[in-house]
Amino acid sequence: MIQIRQRKKTIRRLSLKIFVILWLTNPLVHSENVSNTEPAHLILFNGTVATLNKSFSIEQAVAIRNHQIVAVGENAKALSHKGPESQIIDLKGRFLMPGFIEGHGHYLSLGQSKQILDLSQAKSWDEIISKVAIAVDRSDEGQWIEGRGWHQEKWISGQDDLIDGVPTNNRLNEIASANPVILEHASGHAAMANHLALRISGIDEETPNPRGGKIVRDENGIATGLLRETAQNLTASALASSRSDLTEEDVFNQMSEQVELAAEEALQHGITSFHDAGSNFSTIDFYKKLEQNKDLPVRLYVMIQGEDNEKLELNLKKYYSPYQENDFLTVRSIKAQLDGALGSHGAWLLQPYTDLPESSGLVLKPLPILKKTAMLALNYGFQLNTHAIGDRANQEILNLYENAVAQNKRILRDLRWRVEHAQHIHPTDVPRFGKLGVIASIQGVHCTSDGPWIATRLGEKRTKMTSYPWRNLIDTGAIVANGTDTPVESINPIASFYSSVSRTMNNSERFHPSQSMNRIEALKSYTINNAIAAFEEEYKGSIEVGKLADLVVLSENLLEVPDDQILSTEVDLTIVGGAIKYQRTGSIGVGH
Numbered sequence: 081m082i083q084i085r086q087r088k089k090t091i092r093r094l095s096l097k098i099f100v101i102l103w104l105t106n107p108l109v110h111s112e113n114v115s116n117t118e119p120a121h122l123i124l125f126n127g128t129v130a131t132l133n134k135s136f137s138i139e140q141a142v143a144i145r146n147h148q149i150v151a152v153g154e155n156a157k158a159l160s161h162k163g164p165e166s167q168i169i170d171l172k173g174r175f176l177m178p179g180f181i182e183g184h185g186h187y188l189s190l191g192q193s194k195q196i197l198d199l200s201q202a203k204s205w206d207e208i209i210s211k212v213a214i215a216v217d218r219s220d221e222g223q224w225i226e227g228r229g230w231h232q233e234k235w236i237s238g239q240d241d242l243i244d245g246v247p248t249n250n251r252l253n254e255i256a257s258a259n260p261v262i263l264e265h266a267s268g269h270a271a272m273a274n275h276l277a278l279r280i281s282g283i284d285e286e287t288p289n290p291r292g293g294k295i296v297r298d299e300n301g302i303a304t305g306l307l308r309e310t311a312q313n314l315t316a317s318a319l320a321s322s323r324s325d326l327t328e329e330d331v332f333n334q335m336s337e338q339v340e341l342a343a344e345e346a347l348q349h350g351i352t353s354f355h356d357a358g359s360n361f362s363t364i365d366f367y368k369k370l371e372q373n374k375d376l377p378v379r380l381y382v383m384i385q386g387e388d389n390e391k392l393e394l395n396l397k398k399y400y401s402p403y404q405e406n407d408f409l410t411v412r413s414i415k416a417q418l419d420g421a422l423g424s425h426g427a428w429l430l431q432p433y434t435d436l437p438e439s440s441g442l443v444l445k446p447l448p449i450l451k452k453t454a455m456l457a458l459n460y461g462f463q464l465n466t467h468a469i470g471d472r473a474n475q476e477i478l479n480l481y482e483n484a485v486a487q488n489k490r491i492l493r494d495l496r497w498r499v500e501h502a503q504h505i506h507p508t509d510v511p512r513f514g515k516l517g518v519i520a521s522i523q524g525v526h527c528t529s530d531g532p533w534i535a536t537r538l539g540e541k542r543t544k545m546t547s548y549p550w551r552n553l554i555d556t557g558a559i560v561a562n563g564t565d566t567p568v569e570s571i572n573p574i575a576s577f578y579s580s581v582s583r584t585m586n587n588s589e590r591f592h593p594s595q596s597m598n599r600i601e602a603l604k605s606y607t608i609n610n611a612i613a614a615f616e617e618e619y620k621g622s623i624e625v626g627k628l629a630d631l632v633v634l635s636e637n638l639l640e641v642p643d644d645q646i647l648s649t650e651v652d653l654t655i656v657g658g659a660i661k662y663q664r665t666g667s668i669g670v671g672h
Contacts (some may be wrong), residue, residue, distance in 0.1 A: 085384035099300060111617040112654075119163020120145045122629070122658055125155045127171030128637055132178055132608050132622040136600065142176065144629040147406045147657035151432050152623055174652060175553065176638040177603065178623055179352025179630035183563030184500055184521050187356040187380060188363065189268075190345060191338025193567040197227030200266060200567075203236045205247045209262065213255045217288045224322055228264040228567065233423060233533035244425070245435070247636050249305025250272050262315050266568055269421035272305045279317040292316070292420075292444035309420045309442050335366055336375075343377035347483040347662040349572050350632035350651040353620060354378050355521075355610065357465070357500060358385030358415040361395060363632035367409050376408040378656060379630070381614045385414035389452045396460040403616050405606060406628070406657055410614065414455050417444045417502070419473040420504065422537055427470030430506060434539040437600065441470050447480060454484040458495075463615070465498040465521065471506045471546050478512050493517025496646045498561070498613060501526070502553075502640070504538070504546040514557030519613050521561045522550065524570045524580035524602070531583070531591035544592055551595040552581070560597075562605035577602050577638065578646045599639050629658040633668065 094154030125141035127636035142157030143151035260277035419427015611621025633653035654662035
């Protein structure tokens with residue numbers, strides 16, 4: 081009996097050893113336990129490493145093999161992975177953190193904004209007229225002149241001939257009588273066209289306002305050139321027709337250049353992943369070709385937009401592409417748009433605009449159509465991300481989300497549906513984000529950029545009560561994701577981080593600072609929270625063994641640098657999938 085018991089113990093010990101060996105060699109086990117016999121190809125040591133893991137630990141070094149992190153911790157731990165070909169970088173105390181994730185931007189539009197007139201820094205209508213005049217001199221007769229980025233509320237000098245708060249196109253007509261001109265508002269929710277562009281687009285005294293848009297007119301019924309919201313589609317169609325003679329190769333090359341221009345902007349600002357807030361099926365097909373050729377420089381999380389419900393129902397199954405190993409293109413969300421922007425009086429409000437009392441904003445997509453979109457998202461396993469800026473829009477979309485999942489016995493928190501922008505929220509609706517599990521996808525820099533003029537639209541009382549309530553959202557349990565809405569604003573995440581923690585406007589005043597984030601919250605909103613908002617927290621958003629080596633090295637410690645020095649922080653290195661994609665000249669030494 082004793083021998084039998086001993087034999088059973090021996091068998092149990094042997095079985096335990098076999099189990100441990102199998103467990104350690106199982107590829108599904110956390111990567112820290114995968115064989116580390118191969119050396120790291122890149123080691124960054126002697127730094128301040130903000131991991132953004134659950135304990136928010138600060139470490140010294142990181143080792144990378146292929147596209148993954150294989151070690152995080154003290155210098156000795158990372159350097160133990162050194163091999164004869166390992167690239168070694170002494171960070172000399174610099175700040176290493178997960179790569180920034182742009183939580184809401186427009187990728188091709190960012191690239192396109194580099195191909196046309198940049199009006200974002202214009203301080204007056206005079207300055208814009210001068211830029212257009214120069215472009216006309218350099219263009220052939222009949223060639224379209226395009227620009228983007230103007231914002232009337234940011235001009236230093238005003239104009240006399242204002243209608244709906246914007247100059248008429250009279251001066252554009254004078255300098256560009258033989259060239260159609262279309263100048264997009266910074267928000268993307270309005271545009272200014274000269275008379276030639278209007279005529280080519282078929283806009284005259286008889287043209288009705290399209291649903292969800294407005295052709296602004298003077299007292300005589302003559303179009304002023306200002307096209308709000310969906311009225312822009314009329315000139316967009318005419319502009320597209322003017323390009324009908326371009327070959328497929330021409331279009332592909334033009335779009336490829338936009339991808340490269342956008343990537344340059346993203347990488348030099350430390351962006352490693354980008355939530356592309358709205359691309360149609362043809363654009364996604366274009367992205368797929370680039371991904372197959374390994375020509376996507378940053379990782380894209382693409383929201384489907386610009387397709388009606390019928391086309392969505394026919395194609396959603398085909399286009400569903402959740403994250404895969406070292407993926408650069410993910411498609412698993414739908415972007416819908418309920419209202420417009422506050423700057424163009426398009427945000428849908430519970431009460432009329434203070435400076436335009438005949439209007440409470442615009443509904444760009446009726447709620448019954450949005451409800452059908454929500455049903456399609458549920459049926460095909462897609463996330464739904466809805467543009468809602470005004471307090472009425474936020475209230476209505478929360479109602480729609482809540483009712484849609486209740487009818488289908490689903491848990492909204494598991495679906496991770498988002499509200500894009502979530503700028504102005506009635507106090508009674510703020511706790512609903514946390515309670516329901518709806519993600520608030522905000523843009524920190526919008527707050528400080530728009531802050532100086534928001535009260536002209538809403539009045540002081542309503543502004544304080546509803547505008548950019550980040551502190552309340554976080555305190556009531558909501559996940560807040562962050563971005564810039566580029567090219568509406570600069571893609572710079574450090575500027576948006578500064579806005580998030582200081583709410584300091586360009587006039588040096590702070591916009592209701594009690595609603596500020598703290599620095600840890602702001603970092604999370606730009607990293608792990610954006611990863612959660614894309615179902616990708618297992619792969620990115622923090623520095624942990626087994627996660628993607630998507631990292632950024634900064635010149636300053638964002639957790640400790642004084643407020644007035646945050647904006648001077650520079651990106652020294654941007655690493656995507658273990659490869660150095662950007663290095664600031666003279667910023668850091670690299671060796672073996």
